Amino acid sequence: MKARRLGAVAAAATLALTLAACGSSDSGGNAGSSGGKGLKIGIKFDQPGLGLKKGTEFTGMDVDVAKYVAKSLGTAEGDITWVQAPSAQRETLISTGQVDMVVATYSITDARKEKVSFAGPYFIAGQDLLVRADDSSITGPDTLKGKKLCSVTGSTSAQKVKEKVPDVNLQEFGTYSECVAALASGAIDALTTDDTILAGYAAQDQYKGKLKVVGQPFSTENYGIGIKKGDTAMCQKITDAIKTMISDGSWQKAVDANLGPAGYKPGAGNPPTPASCS
Amino acid sequence: MGDILSKYDIFGAFWVTIQLSVLSAIGALVLGTIVAILRVSPVRILRLLGTSYVNVFRNTPLTLLMVFSILGLSFILGINLSQDLSRNAYLWAVVVLSVYHAAFVCEALRSGVNTVPAGQAEAARAIGLTFGQSLREVLLPQAFRGAVAPLGSVLIALIKNTTVAAVILGTSEAAGLLAKITENEGASLPTFFLFALGFVILTLPFGILFTHLSQRLAVKR
Known part of the structure; x- marks a missing residue:
């Protein structure tokens, strides 16, 4: 009986502590964003070559772009708080102010523009296919008949490929990692999503030389930086930062360092010209 | 809200959820009954087998x-239930849901068996019934009646657990379609509530039905 009462007290104390922690982080966050010093940036934590968390280190092209933009906004690298931004949560993270911007393979679309504003594009990707390096039978979406294809449940890529090749034999998984594993083992023939993401996987150590990106993109994805809807001043600053990043060569360096190892070359239209802010 | 209903086949997705639920419920009931029989059987090795399964x-x-089931059994060991990948994933989802919930059905039934006084089993053997006969004629009929309420909970859990199939099944079932809508339209509370409502409509009647049945069918002692 006594033990149980002690347990209840401990639970209550934990709860109170958690609540207190929540409160303090909230107020700290607000002070940070209004002061313009600290920045909370949403990135992917699990996308090799784009946004990847390894221990306490963050690597990838999105991370490099975010660091460059933050620097031009007057925020040092150490003052950036990285926040995980899974695809489905990006709009919510921005609109509720949990992040100041999202740089996470974020395609600019009209549906998303209704909820958030975009600066950019800073990169133009396209949907492509990843196949085994020794497979020459798949050269584009038209050659997918009778092949086994893999993508992520509900993703834009899965929907597009179903539209383009209606009778495609498609396996959908929760994450791309499962698709890549199945592709390397030979159980499926191709994996489809943005070429940047594919190049990131192909450049991973365990798959180096085993997988290749086909290089026939069949869609255009304009990666933008998502910010709070209607924040034109912020958008203008970020757009200027992207422009200088492209003109001073840092952009090319970031692309080569993060996506280059797999032999990937950015498709047509790169480097892009960021759209004007409205 | 209206355009989400007209743009996406939400009823179709819930229809797949219902199919998965019905097929898996039948599979789990059959398999679970077999495992429960193993667990109460007089043969030690069979009991051990049943216990390990659970x-x-x-x-x-x-x-x-x-x-x-897909990455290991289907892709690496080559056990394909269909050459069509989405059909293969669908059938594997039914198998996995059946196998998983059979363990819970077994335990629910065993709790039902425990409601039957030991004297009845002893009496059944004493009048010369074999293990099979006493199981069929005395134990299981009462066990099922005693296990109605926990079996109802297992069924409700099964219906909601069909959403886990989205990790291999794509967008044909409710949780997969929700992922697709969120990808295209962004996350919105009305969509979440719509899907939650769908599941409440599916499960609530079962909760009421099984509570009612458990009272009506209970063996008066």
Whole structure:
């Protein structure tokens, strides 16, 4: 009986502590964003070559772009708080102010523009296919008949490929990692999503030389930086930062360092010209 | 809200959820009854077999079993239930849901068996019934009636657990379609509530029905 009462007290104390922690982080966050010093940036934590968390280190092209933009906004690298931004949560993270911007393979679309504003594009990707390096039978979406294809449940890529090749034999998984594993083992023939993401996987150590990106993109994805809807001043600053990043060569360096190892070359239209802010 | 209903086949997705639920419920009931019989059988090795089954499947996460069925059994060991990948995933989802929930059905039935006083089993054997006969004529009929309420809980859990199949099944079932809508339209509370409502409509009647049945069918002692 006594033990149980002690347990209840401990639970209550934990709860109170958690609540207190929540409160303090909230107020700290607000002070940070209004002061313009600290920045909370949403990135992917699990996308090799784009946004990847390894221990306490963050690597990838999105991370490099975010660091460059933050620097031009007057925020040092150490003052950036990285926040995980899974695809489905990006709009919510921005609109509720949990992040100041999202740089996470974020395609600019009209549906998303209704909820958030975009600066950019800073990169133009396209949907492509990843196949085994020794497979020459798949050269584009038209050659997918009778092949086994893999993508992520509900993703834009899965929907597009179903539209383009209606009778495609498609396996959908929760994450791309499962698709890549199945592709390397030979159980499926191709994996489809943005070429940047594919190049990131192909450049991973365990798959180096085993997988290749086909290089026939069949869609255009304009990666933008998502910010709070209607924040034109912020958008203008970020757009200027992207422009200088492209003109001073840092952009090319970031692309080569993060996506280059797999032999990937950015498709047509790169480097892009960021759209004007409205 | 209206345009989401007209743009996406939400009823179709819930229809797949219902199919998965019905097929898996039948599979789980049959398999679970067999495992329960193993667990109460007089043969030690069969009891051990039943206990191992329950311990393995009740203690393994369903998501893991789902992914394992496709990545492990289908892709690496080559056990394909269909050449069409989405059909293959659908059939594997039914198998995994059946196998997983059979462990819970077994335990529900065993709790039902425990409601039958030991004297009845002894009396059944004393008048010369074999193990099979006493099981069929005396124990199981009462066990099912005593287990109605826990079986109802298992069925409700099964209906909701069909959403886990989204990790291998794509967008044909409710949770997969929700992922697709969120990808295209962004996350919105009305969409979440719509899907939650769908599941409440599916499960609530079962809750009421099984509570009612458990009172009506209970063996008066």
